[in-house]
Structure formats: C-alpha cells, structure tokens
Amino acid sequence: MLKTCLSYCCMYRDGYLFERKDIFTRWASEGFVCKEEEANSHFEELVNRGWILSSPHDGLAIHPMMRIFLRQDKFITYSSQVTSSYNTSRIRRLCIDNSPCISGDAAAAADPLSALDWNRIRSLVFLSGEGIERVPFEKLEGLRALDISQMLVHDHHLKNICGLVRLRHLFGLNVRLIGEIPPEIVRLQCLESFQASAIGEISPDVLNLSQLKTLEVDGSWKELPREIGALQQLETLRLKSSGITKLPREVWSLQQLKILDISNTMIRVLPKEIAELQQLRTLDISNTEIKALPKEMEKLQHLEHLFMSETKVAKIPRALKLKEVKSLELDYGIAALPLEFFALVELPECIHHALEKSDLFPDVVGEMVSFKNSPRRGGEGGLVVGAKHMSIPLWIREHFNDLAMLDIRICKLDEQGLKILREMPRLEDLTLRLDVVPREPAVITSGGFPKLWNLTVDSRVPRVTFQEGAMPKLQFLTFEFQFYAGPPNEDPVGIKHLESIHLIAFKCNEDWYGPGGDSPCIRSTIDVVRKEALENLKRIHLDICGRTERLNPY
Structure with missing residues (x-):
C-alpha cells in the first residue's frame, strides 16, 4: 500500500507542489486509506525515505528519480502516453495532460482516446484544461473520482459533470468563470467529497447532498447557511478564506465531524458549543480574529491536532487538559503555554535543558x-x-x-x-x-x-x-x-x-x-x-x- 500511495502522487506533473491534506483526501477517495492516522503513517514513512520531498515554498513534491521509476508501472495512465497500440482496456485511472489537441473528423478518428472504454474509467484527473473537450462525459458511467483542480470550469462543463450520477469525489472545482452552481448539482446524490474555490455564496443545493463526508469551500461569501445541519454524515468541514464572522449553531449538531478548518476567516469568537463535537480530531483556527479558547474545549477528548498560529489568542487556559493532542501549532502571539503541552512545541534551549x-x-x-x-x-x-x-x-x-x-x-x-x-x-x-x-x-x-x-x-x-x-x-x-x-x-x-x-x-x-x-x-x-x-x-x-x-x- 505504501507503493500504491506513492504511485498516486505521480499524478501531479513535474514541478507541481501539492499539499499534505490534499493528498490525504485523494488517497481516501481511492480507498488506499481508511483513517487519517493511516494516511499520516504512510506519509511520514514516504518522507523519511526521501521519496516525498519538502519544498522551501511550503509544498511537497515527489522525488524526480522515483517519479521516473514509478511511471513505468502505469498505475496512472497519461493521455499523452496513449497510442493506437496501447492496451486501453486496462486503464482505470486517467490523467488528461498536455498532449496535442486533435480536431477535425479525420483527426478525431485517429485520436487514441476515442478508442477508450470510458465506462471503465474510475478516476479522471485533468492536468490541462484543453483536454476536457475530448472527454465524452455521457460515457463516464463508472466514474467515481474527478479532479479538475488544474483548470477553470465553464458553465457547460459543470452541467456535464452534474450528469455523473455515480460520482463520489469532486475535487478542485474553481467557479470563477461560473455565474452560480446550477441546481442540477443535486443529481450527484452519491457525492461524498466536494471541494470548490472562488465561491461567492454556498448554494443551498450543495447542502442537499446528504451523503457528503467532506466539504471544502473557500471564497468571498459572508455566511454559512443554516442548512449545513442537514449534512449529518459530514466528517470534514473546511471553510477557508471567507468573510464569515460566526458559525451557525447547526454546525454543532454535526456529530460525525472530525476536522473543522475555519482558518483565514473573520470569525472572532470560538463558542463554548464546540464541546458538542465529540468526534473532533483536528481544529484549525489559524489567521482568525479569535481571542480566546473556551474552557469547555476540555470535553473534546479525541482532539489530536490544534492549529492556532496568527490568532489573537494570548494564552491556553490551564483548565484545558487535552490529553490526546499530538500536534500543536502556535506562534509568538501565545503568551503562556501550560507544562502539559511542552512536549508539543519547540522549546527554548534553557527550558529544554x-x-x-x-x-x-x-x-x-x-x-x-x-x-x-x-x-x-x-x-x-x-x-x-x-x-x-x-x-x-x-x-x-x-x-x-x-x-x-x-x-x-x-x-x-x-x-x-x-x-x-x-x-x-x-x-x-x-x-x-x-x-x-x-x-x-x-x-x-x-x-x-x-x-x-x-x-x-x-x-x-x-x-x-x-x-x-x-x-x-x-x-x-x-x-x-x-x-x-x-x-x-x-x-x-x-x-x-x-x-x-x-x-x-x-x-x-x-x-x-x-x-x-x-x-x-x-x-x-x-x-x-x-x-x-x-x-x-x-x-x-x-x-x-x-x-x-x-x-x-x-
């Protein structure tokens, strides 16, 4: 499974820097991992072996030599690799890359992709926006995961995507060129992961996707609709880079929620009701206006990761005894840190000694x-x-x-x-x-x-x-x-x-x-x-x- 996870990283083109959380989400969508702990274990092993490299630009990349080696396994097929002699019946994961664009009836007949059995494709990734016109969406009846993070989507593209009724994971939807998310999105009732950016407002239609387990959106919207409470299967909620100032009380009814990311928002208060999220594992309040942590957070017995850099928080309450916390990210805005958390941060040399x-x-x-x-x-x-x-x-x-x-x-x-x-x-x-x-x-x-x-x-x-x-x-x-x-x-x-x-x-x-x-x-x-x-x-x-x-x- 370690090799499988690494092979999937070859999906990204040379020089592309990916984020840890993104690769975890995609591993889970493919069924390579079931829990975040498992994903983290695989990831740390890959980093320790030098197969995944950390970049000075705050990103991750696969080792160039390992990329060359793994591409020979054809775990992922690139459209530029497909020729008339290629065994297209084995393709399950397809990346549309920068292969030459073919046009015209005669050229189309010579297009190797036209011979694909599109019903067999389970995972489709676009590394080039130009290739989307070559994909017959109506034939992708078996598609489970779609990644369009490398392209800007137009209205007619999204309407085609809304016809993929068996789709479970939709990654990287950039709606900058779209007036609004069409109501046809409700057809995707199998959708478990929805990741979108540049959203002006969250459409209530998205909140009718009752099977969603992961909702990641960022944009200029000001308010999270109260209909969020209907997503009772939700495990991950990321609301980055928005103008929201508070969370509706319906969020605290999401009893399956494990990851809550409200970083880069205008939220000023973390209410005591957060203690109702008993399954919460990760909380990210980085770069917010939050000034204090409620003492009720001590009831979060499963919290393992707490990120709070660039906040207004002056200290961590002494009553806050989070026994399961494994990682704690803070900055010099924190005035005091209880003795119990010393092992989680980089200590001054005098304290360490x-x-x-x-x-x-x-x-x-x-x-x-x-x-x-x-x-x-x-x-x-x-x-x-x-x-x-x-x-x-x-x-x-x-x-x-x-x-x-x-x-x-x-x-x-x-x-x-x-x-x-x-x-x-x-x-x-x-x-x-x-x-x-x-x-x-x-x-x-x-x-x-x-x-x-x-x-x-x-x-x-x-x-x-x-x-x-x-x-x-x-x-x-x-x-x-x-x-x-x-x-x-x-x-x-x-x-x-x-x-x-x-x-x-x-x-x-x-x-x-x-x-x-x-x-x-x-x-x-x-x-x-x-x-x-x-x-x-x-x-x-x-x-x-x-x-x-x-x-x-x-």
Whole structure:
C-alpha cells in the first residue's frame, strides 16, 4: 500500500507542489486509506525515505528519480502516453495532460482516446484544461473520482459533470468563470467529497447532498447557511478564506465531524458549543480574529491536532487538559503555554535543558508553570510561574538557572531571592509581580544581572531602589499598576544610577485608575522618576500610559 500511495502522487506533473491534506483526501477517495492516522503513517514513512520531498515554498513534491521509476508501472495512465497500440482496456485511472489537441473528423478518428472504454474509467484527473473537450462525459458511467483542480470550469462543463450520477469525489472545482452552481448539482446524490474555490455564496443545493463526508469551500461569501445541519454524515468541514464572522449553531449538531478548518476567516469568537463535537480530531483556527479558547474545549477528548498560529489568542487556559493532542501549532502571539503541552512545541534551549533533568518534576508538581515566547529582540522565551510564592523558590536556581526570561509572582523580594536572580548568567527579561506592598524598598546593588536589559515591576506600590552600578545593561524599565496602589510613594528610585537606561514606561489598569493613570499614587512615582531621569543626563524616554515624552534631548 505504501507503493500504491506513492504511485498516486505521480499524478501531479513535474514541478507541481501539492499539499499534505490534499493528498490525504485523494488517497481516501481511492480507498488506499481508511483513517487519517493511516494516511499520516504512510506519509511520514514516504518522507523519511526521501521519496516525498519538502519544498522551501511550503509544498511537497515527489522525488524526480522515483517519479521516473514509478511511471513505468502505469498505475496512472497519461493521455499523452496513449497510442493506437496501447492496451486501453486496462486503464482505470486517467490523467488528461498536455498532449496535442486533435480536431477535425479525420483527426478525431485517429485520436487514441476515442478508442477508450470510458465506462471503465474510475478516476479522471485533468492536468490541462484543453483536454476536457475530448472527454465524452455521457460515457463516464463508472466514474467515481474527478479532479479538475488544474483548470477553470465553464458553465457547460459543470452541467456535464452534474450528469455523473455515480460520482463520489469532486475535487478542485474553481467557479470563477461560473455565474452560480446550477441546481442540477443535486443529481450527484452519491457525492461524498466536494471541494470548490472562488465561491461567492454556498448554494443551498450543495447542502442537499446528504451523503457528503467532506466539504471544502473557500471564497468571498459572508455566511454559512443554516442548512449545513442537514449534512449529518459530514466528517470534514473546511471553510477557508471567507468573510464569515460566526458559525451557525447547526454546525454543532454535526456529530460525525472530525476536522473543522475555519482558518483565514473573520470569525472572532470560538463558542463554548464546540464541546458538542465529540468526534473532533483536528481544529484549525489559524489567521482568525479569535481571542480566546473556551474552557469547555476540555470535553473534546479525541482532539489530536490544534492549529492556532496568527490568532489573537494570548494564552491556553490551564483548565484545558487535552490529553490526546499530538500536534500543536502556535506562534509568538501565545503568551503562556501550560507544562502539559511542552512536549508539543519547540522549546527554548534553557527550558529544554531543564526538562532533561530527571529530578525536575517532583519539585514543580502542582506548580502553575508555563512556557512563554518572547517577541522582543529575537528573545528565545522563558518561564511563567503563575502560583504565588513567598519569595523566589529555590527550584528556580536548581533547575532553571539558565533562563533567558522569567515572569514570577511573589510576596516579597528578599536578599536570598535577589541573590538567585542576580546570579542567573543568561537572564535578559525579568518580570516581578509583587502581591504584597513591601514595607521597605527592595535594594538592587551593584554586581550580577550581567545580561538583563528588560525589567518589569508589577506592584501596587513599586518600592524598588537602584544603587550605583546596578543592572548595568538595563535599557527598559516598566512599572505596572494593576490594582489600587495605596498612598503616594516618594521613595527614591535611583534612575540616575542606571547606566544604559533608554525607556521607562508606566502602565496602569484603566478600570481602576481611569485613562492616563491620573491617580496620586501613580503621579508621585512618575514625578520622582522624571526628576531622577533629568539627573541621569542620558536621552531617556518616558512612556506614561501610552503618551511618550523625551527627556535630556541633548
């Protein structure tokens, strides 16, 4: 079967790049595979052997030498190969390629294709649009699979196709040159796969094809008809590159659905009703406006593949324990990733080394530990410790001393915690979230922090003081005010001692403080920082809740 699957890939012409999902669908249509897992297994084996090659242009191609070898088996027949001496009775899979176009009565009589027993053809692929006029559609009574992805279809072509009442799989229908899909499409009641592009609107007639298992459409349409709920046999639904903003509730009644692809759409919300799709294996929400994953997704016990690159999703909920997930695709828009998903993504080197330590997990069991990507200056990412600690825990030093980035919530920053942070040799980005207002300022002395260039202090009252020589590489300092900050604080901050400082930012929760952070507690800190920044004599920028001012321009 491995050779059979590879032989089918020879259908594509030299230099043509095909997609993984397309070849899986076609293997299934021919009966080579029954399940996606089986198709994936065959595919990985073909790639590992070097018979299918990955292209730098995000496509796949069959190895040229393997193509030459397999074409000798005549698993697929090309119209350019058919001669008057060719044994046409053996042809089951036919590709109409760039063979010379024959016209005229005398020439037609000499056309080798005219001698074909078209009733025996089970699979027909057009690699050239010109050859469609040579095909007698009325004789294709036994046709099961038709691939017209390499040609533009006109109205009269589609009407001919609608007469193929035994057709089960229709691939690559491009309706750019068609006013609309004719109502005659309902004649294809055996159709199990329907793949079309450039659709202005989905015709309700298509949704009357009750045997459909695969529906793949993309185009400029704005709404998915509610009649979609009638397709109770549907297993794959791909709605790429459309203007739809939401899915009708009838989608959640499709209990056989295994693949849902809504990538490149205008959908903004993934509703909690998605949990009703109990058979769902693959979910693709890439390049959408979706901002959050509903916690109800934890009920999707069979979900294996989750694709969510180029979305607005900031984090994966900790309650989302998808035990069966085997592949997870995301990007730097994801702020945090639970420990359970670490094995599914490419980890920063510092995290990867820590996880290799056999004694790590007993220390962090029960911790709210997440991996975080860093979009700043090509940073490699680091660790988010969501659970509240009294101070910096010792297991940070023992297991994650090589972190490049750390985001941690603590009650106090004592000398022992500062020592742990100070001695981390690769720490570049540090966020300290202080849940308790310090009684005394945390004093940052000289020495240590050899690479730290970004520091964020999230505290109701940011009581921190920098002494001479402290954090010599620090360029960006941020004070975050998330909750009520308490009385005004006029403690010295020591900005004049920061040798490399470039930007000092103040961010506040506008629900508490109003626009611009107009609160006495924030204003007092800003006044202290501004005064000290003027003493620094460096060109420093202040960002006050989104408004920027430049100090010491000369």
